[in-house]
Amino acid sequence: xxxxxxxxxxxxxxxxxxxxxxxxxxGFSMNRLAQACGISVATLYIYYRDxxxxxxxxxxxxxxxxxAKTLQDFDPEMSFAExxxxxxxxxxxxxxxxxxxxxxxxxxxxxxxxxxxxxxxLKGFKKTMGDFTHNAITNKELLPVPVEVxxxxxYGPLYTLLRFHEEGKSIGGRPFKFSKKxxxxxxxxxxxxxxx
Amino acid sequence: xxxxxxxxxxFKTNIQTEFDKLRIKNVLDASQKVLKWNIDMDDADRVLRxxxxxxxxxxxxxxxxxxxxxxxxxx
Numbered sequence: 088x089x090x091x092x093x094x095x096x097x098x099x100x101x102x103x104x105x106x107x108x109x110x111x112x113x114g115f116s117m118n119r120l121a122q123a124c125g126i127s128v129a130t131l132y133i134y135y136r137d138x139x140x141x142x143x144x145x146x147x148x149x150x151x152x153x154x155a156k157t158l159q160d161f162d163p164e165m166s167f168a169e170x171x172x173x174x175x176x177x178x179x180x181x182x183x184x185x186x187x188x189x190x191x192x193x194x195x196x197x198x199x200x201x202x203x204x205x206x207x208x209l210k211g212f213k214k215t216m217g218d219f220t221h222n223a224i225t226n227k228e229l230l231p232v233p234v235e236v237x238x239x240x241x242y243g244p245l246y247t248l249l250r251f252h253e254e255g256k257s258i259g260g261r262p263f264k265f266s267k268k269x270x271x272x273x274x275x276x277x278x279x280x281x282x283x
Numbered sequence: 284x285x286x287x288x289x290x291x292x293x294f295k296t297n298i299q300t301e302f303d304k305l306r307i308k309n310v311l312d313a314s315q316k317v318l319k320w321n322i323d324m325d326d327a328d329r330v331l332r333x334x335x336x337x338x339x340x341x342x343x344x345x346x347x348x349x350x351x352x353x354x355x356x357x358x
Contacts, residue, residue: 091288117326129293129357132332137323 096134098124103145104191112198117141143204146195149188150208156181163218167228168278170219175245175274182249183265230283240281244273290318290336292343295328297353307331310350314338330357 102123106115117138121128135141157177161170182189195204220237223229232240251257252265298304304322311317311333319334331354333343340356347354 117323117330118328127358128328128330132293132323132330132357133288133291136321136332137330138325 091134095124095126095130099126099131099134100145100148103141104149104187107142107145107194108187108190111194115142139200142195142198143200146192146200146204147208149185149192149195150204152185152188153181153192154209154212158212158215161215163215163222165219167219167223167226167282170223171241171278172274174242175270178242178245179249179265179270182246183252186253227283229281232281237281241277244277245270248273286319286334287336290334292333292335292338292340293357294331294333294340294343294347294354295357296322296331296347296355298322298324298329298331303352306350307347307352310346314346328357 099120103115103120106120106123115138117131117135118128120141121131124131131141135144157174159177161173161177163170165173195201220229220234224231229237248265248269251263255263257263298307301324304324307322311320316335316337317333318336321332323330323332331347335343344354344356
């Protein structure tokens with residue numbers, strides 16, 4: 088009788104993320120993954136129907152993990168400044184703690200699996216964030232700009248700083264480390280630009 | 284639906300084309316003993332995964348053999 092082995096499943100998940108980030112979609116195969124995990128190909132196929140199934144499940148799981156962290160101590164009824172600040176803190180914490188998961192999620196999101204995963208894992212999340220910006224506009228705490236303008240202004244600077252941090256350097260190869268102070272300084276400018 | 288893992292069988296096959304897959308589909312879909320099946324066409328081994336609570340691997344191999352495909356159980 089075969090039984091599920093949670094430890095083995097976690098190992099598969101970790102190795103799959105690692106392989107996708109390192110070798111991309113083309114370099115990823117069930118065979119190589121089984122080898123990297125030291126398990127048989129058959130075991131891998133018992134857990135996952137096929138390569139697509141594996142990638143979709145891993146993507147959805149990272150999406151859920153990201154959503155849970157991002158919504159931690161967050162309420163769409165919060166004031167715009169407070170709520171956006173919490174978003175920055177949560178997103179930064181997730182990106183710094185799970186850089187591989189973030190990179191892997193990006194790879195999957197941009198692939199043909201992307202739409203399904205975003206739909207599936209971020210359903211509730213989208214609604215909460217939509218309510219938050221809607222409230223902020225109604226309360227005149229946020230300029231009524233198109234969503235793309237809002238997103239790129241509200242989160243673009245944060246993700247740029249996090250990318251510098253991940254690479255360990257910024258413009259012209261200057262060494263860079265993300266810090267609360269830098270986040271705060273950037274955040275205040277962002278807030279100013281989005282407030283009526 | 285949770286599947287008893289002991290009812291999942293994994294095979295390496297020589298299925299090559301979508302047409303091959305169609306031929307296998309006709310046979311497997313017709314069998315009520317096959318609860319679920321799929322082939323990973325992305326994989327070099329064209330792995331066939333079958334869920335059945337009553338078939339034995341040898342029986343699956345002979346069905347595939349009957350329609351002209353090689354099939355080896357992976358363990």
